[in-house]
Amino acid sequence: xxxxxxxxxxxxxxxxxxxxxxxxxxxxxxxxxxxxxxxxxxxxxxxxxxxxxxxxxxxxxxxxxxxxxxxxxxxxxxxxxxxxxxxxxxxxxxxxxxxxxxxxxxxxxxxxxxxxxxxxxxxxxxxxxxxxxxxxxxxxxxxxxxxxxxxxxxxxxxxxxxxxxxxxxxxxxxxxxxxxxxxxxxxxxxxxxxxxxxxxxxxxxxxxxxxxxxxxxxxxxxxxxxxxxxxxxxxxxxxxxxxxxxxxxxxxxxxxxxxxxxxxxxxxxxxxxxxxxxxxxxxxxxxxxxxxxxxxxxxxxxxxxxxxxxxxxxxxxxxxxxxxxxxxxxxxxxxxxxxxxxxxxxxxxxxxxxxxxxxxxxxxxxxxxxxxxxxxxxxxxxxxxxxxxxxxxxxxxxxxxxxxxxxxxxxxxxxxxxxxxxxxxxxxxxxxxxxxxxxxxxxxxxxxxxxxxxxxxxxxxxxxxxxxxxxxxxxxxxxxxxxxxxxxxxxxxxxxxxxxxxxxxxxx
Ligand code: FAD
Ligand code: NAP
Numbered sequence: 001x002x003x004x005x006x007x008x009x010x011x012x013x014x015x016x017x018x019x020x021x022x023x024x025x026x027x028x029x030x031x032x033x034x035x036x037x038x039x040x041x042x043x044x045x046x047x048x049x050x051x052x053x054x055x056x057x058x059x060x061x062x063x064x065x066x067x068x069x070x071x072x073x074x075x076x077x078x079x080x081x082x083x084x085x086x087x088x089x090x091x092x093x094x095x096x097x098x099x100x101x102x103x104x105x106x107x108x109x110x111x112x113x114x115x116x117x118x119x120x121x122x123x124x125x126x127x128x129x130x131x132x133x134x135x136x137x138x139x140x141x142x143x144x145x146x147x148x149x150x151x152x153x154x155x156x157x158x159x160x161x162x163x164x165x166x167x168x169x170x171x172x173x174x175x176x177x178x179x180x181x182x183x184x185x186x187x188x189x190x191x192x193x194x195x196x197x198x199x200x201x202x203x204x205x206x207x208x209x210x211x212x213x214x215x216x217x218x219x220x221x222x223x224x225x226x227x228x229x230x231x232x233x234x235x236x237x238x239x240x241x242x243x244x245x246x247x248x249x250x251x252x253x254x255x256x257x258x259x260x261x262x263x264x265x266x267x268x269x270x271x272x273x274x275x276x277x278x279x280x281x282x283x284x285x286x287x288x289x290x291x292x293x294x295x296x297x298x299x300x301x302x303x304x305x306x307x308x309x310x311x312x313x314x315x316x317x318x319x320x321x322x323x324x325x326x327x328x329x330x331x332x333x334x335x336x337x338x339x340x341x342x343x344x345x346x347x348x349x350x351x352x353x354x355x356x357x358x359x360x361x362x363x364x365x366x367x368x369x370x371x372x373x374x375x376x377x378x379x380x381x382x383x384x385x386x387x388x389x390x391x392x393x394x395x396x397x398x399x400x401x402x403x404x405x406x407x408x409x410x411x412x413x414x415x416x417x418x419x420x421x422x423x424x425x426x427x428x429x430x431x432x433x434x435x436x437x438x439x440x441x442x443x444x445x446x447x448x449x450x451x452x453x454x455x456x457x458x459x460x461x462x463x464x465x466x467x468x469x470x471x472x473x474x475x476x477x478x479x480x481x482x483x484x485x486x487x488x489x490x491x492x493x494x495x496x497x498x499x500x501x502x503x504x505x506x507x508x
Contacts, residue, residue: 026092034346037088038307041123048081048126056130066101068093072126073104075117080124112508114260114299114366119308155252156202160242165233167212169204169242171196173225180220183227184364185289186263187216190243193261194229197364201258203251206243210235218289262301262361263288265335267354273338273422277387280351281318282335282362292335294394295369295478297508300337301361302350310363311347312508313337314390317397320426322433335362338422340387366508369478373504374399378407378473381466383457383489385414385481389422391506395478400434407469410438414457414481416445440465457485459492466493480506 041047057072057079065072071083073096086093091111099107108117160169173196175182184195190211194204213232220227233239248258265282273279284290292298297314316338341352354360369391374380380399382392392411399409415421418441427439442453442461455461468475477498479489486505493503 026090028090029087032088034088034309035305037085037120038305040084040088042306045084047084047123050081050126053127054125055127057127058130062129063101068097068100071097071100073099074102074129075105075108077129078118079126079129080117080121081126082121082124085121085124109256113256114310114312114363114508116301116308116310156196158204158250162233162239164236167208167231167233167239167242169194169229169231171202171204171227171229173202173227175225176223178220178222178225178227180218180289181291181293183218183220183289184261185216185218185229185287186261186285187212187231187287188263188285191246192229192231192243194227195258195261195364196227197255197258199255200252201255203248203258204229205246205249207246208243209239209241210237214286216287216289260299260363260366262299262363263290264359265362267356267358267360268334269356270354275419276342277338277340277422278352279316279318280337280339282337282360284333284335284362286333290364292365293367293369294371294374294398295391295504295506296365296367297391297506298335298365299363300347300351301363302347304346304350309347309350312366313339314506316390316393320393320423320430321397322426322430338387338390338393368507369395369504371398374476375403376405376474377403377476378405379469379475380406380409381475381477382409382411383414383462383466383477383479383481384411385457385485386416386420387422388479388481388485388506389413391480392478393423396430396437400437405474406436407473408438409436410440410465412440412442412465414442414444414485417443418447418450457489457492459495462489462492463496466496466498475502476504477502478504478506 046052057074062072062074062079065081068086069083071081071086072079073082074080082089082096086096089096098104108115154174156171156173156175158169158171160167162168169192171194175196175198182197184197186193190208192204192206192208196202208231211234213234215232217230218227219230263285265284267280268283269281271279292315297312299310299312301308301310303309314337315335318334318336339348339351341348343349351360374395377399380403382396384392396409396411399406411427413421413427421441424441431437431439440453442455443450444454444456446452446454453461466477475498477493479486490503490505494500
């Protein structure tokens with residue numbers, strides 16, 4: 001479904017367009033990049049054919065617009081005429097046509113609910129569904145509580161109390177294994193948002209009765225599942241109430257049904273990692289409590305030529321800790337992102353132009369990786385290509401620090417040239433320091449003097465590099481890189497006899 005179209009990426013002839021399965025991107029005609037689309041939306045052209053009017057659309061009316069040359073799609077109760085967008089959709093016209101004349105909400109959410117279609121398609125808005133909206137607009141209608149006796153028993157609840165100087169909100173999560181990664185708190189001006197996230201999301205969202213100070217404390221009683229959010233009153237007055245409930249306050253819904261929340265973070269440093277890759281350090285607001293779990297990514301949002309564009313990035317550590325005896329000090333106040341700046345990249349060019357002190361919107365974390373996947377592993381293999389290295393950083397640190405049964409960790413790192421290898425020195429030092437860790441660099445376009453391995457991901461290469469340390473050892477193989485690289489890797493591994501449960505791919 002709707003996707004943020006890369007400019008000319010992958011290049012029309014690139015293998016990256018020929019995905020082995022799953023969601024292949026299709027070649028876009030020249031002049032059909034995201035930037036071209038943004039230009040078209042700003043051109044003043046009537047893209048809906050309704051001369052700027054917004055109408056109420058019945059289901060019958062929607063169903064009539066089901067052809068490529070006349071295609072309307074409903075997403076969360078809003079109807080868009082996507083006919084002019086057809087040729088700009090990187091997933092291809094056929095993918096878009098799957099929802100022609102119908103409600104595309106589920107399809108959209110399955111593929112990439114994070115894409116900010118509201119901004120991308122605002123000039124294509126025809127109107128709202130009449131009578132009964134097919135799906136609730138994100139955050140517009142009251143969200144359902146999870147039904148069913150057992151789910152109801154697990155529904156968290158909250159309470160609050162005050163002293164002269166403090167307001168404490170207590171969330172009873174009814175979860176025994178609470179931890180800091182499951183609690184996300186933001187407080188901007190008087191708006192407090194406290195979310196408990198796991199497979200479900202519980203939200204406390206209020207417009208506070210009075211102003212509070214910037215620093216917010218979060219206490220977690222892990223065993224009993226109690227979370228305290230402690231706010232400092234600006235004025236020592238007695239509050240009659242906590243505040244006004246906002247629309248999603250006190251709701252408990254599936255995590256995937258909750259809209260992404262963004263807060264503005266300050267760029268505090270930008271350092272070179274390689275000739276084209278930089279380490280960006282973003283500072284979270286003092287009133288934000290957010291930790292990005294291992295294997296998860298965040299979304300960055302920027303307004304480019306008047307359109308909001310969103311891209312995923314996987315936070316890393318500021319460096320690879322070499323002393324694994326102690327878990328590294330958790331630094332929740334900063335996010336480190338290792339980002340390759342593409343010379344023709346729409347988003348990364350805009351990022352590269354950010355100055356120290358500028359702000360950028362950062363979303364809540366998302367991702368399909370669970371620590372439990374690695375907790376029982378004896379052999380861990382990390383297959384990374386280019387910036388596909390980023391999810392491996394925290395994973396490597398977590399595995400070497402906290403997975404007791406681990407015997408080997410092997411990073412097989414694919415790059416074009418030596419100059420492209422990220423954190424090569426640190427990886428080599430780590431391999432010297434920790435005998436469980438081994439790194440192998442494989443170059444696809446090496447210089448003549450490269451004495452290491454060369455080539456691309458292949459069955460023979462994987463059969464050579466990925467081997468159980470013992471006949472029956474528990475293995476986890478994590479893969480990340482360009483989509484075709486990942487898809488080919490999975491196929492080769494399956495052909496070599498590894499099961500689906502033994503392979504993890506990172507996706508958005
Ligand atoms: P686009 O405008 O989409 O276009 C790309 C242009 O750049 C093309 O014209 C081409 O010339 C060039 N280009 C792009 N990719 C390639 C390539 N592979 N080879 C050659 N040329 C290319 N990226 C990071 O740098 N760090 C991360 O931590 C990170 N995490 C991610 C996590 C997830 C879950 C996913 C799905 C992606 C992640 N990415 C990461 C990729 C990131 O989201 C963007 O796709 C990337 O930054 C390119 O965005 P862009 O708008 O600048 O490029
Ligand atoms: P790159 O430098 O272009 O490529 C790195 C290595 O992968 C090179 O050896 C390259 O060989 C090889 N490669 C590229 N495309 C391939 C293909 N189709 N089949 C087999 N090998 C291929 O990589 P990059 O620019 O850093 O891109 C990294 C990718 O990782 C991006 O697509 C990004 O979106 C993705 N990523 C995903 C996540 C996630 O969590 N899902 C996180 C970070 C990054 P060649 O010489 O043949 O090009």
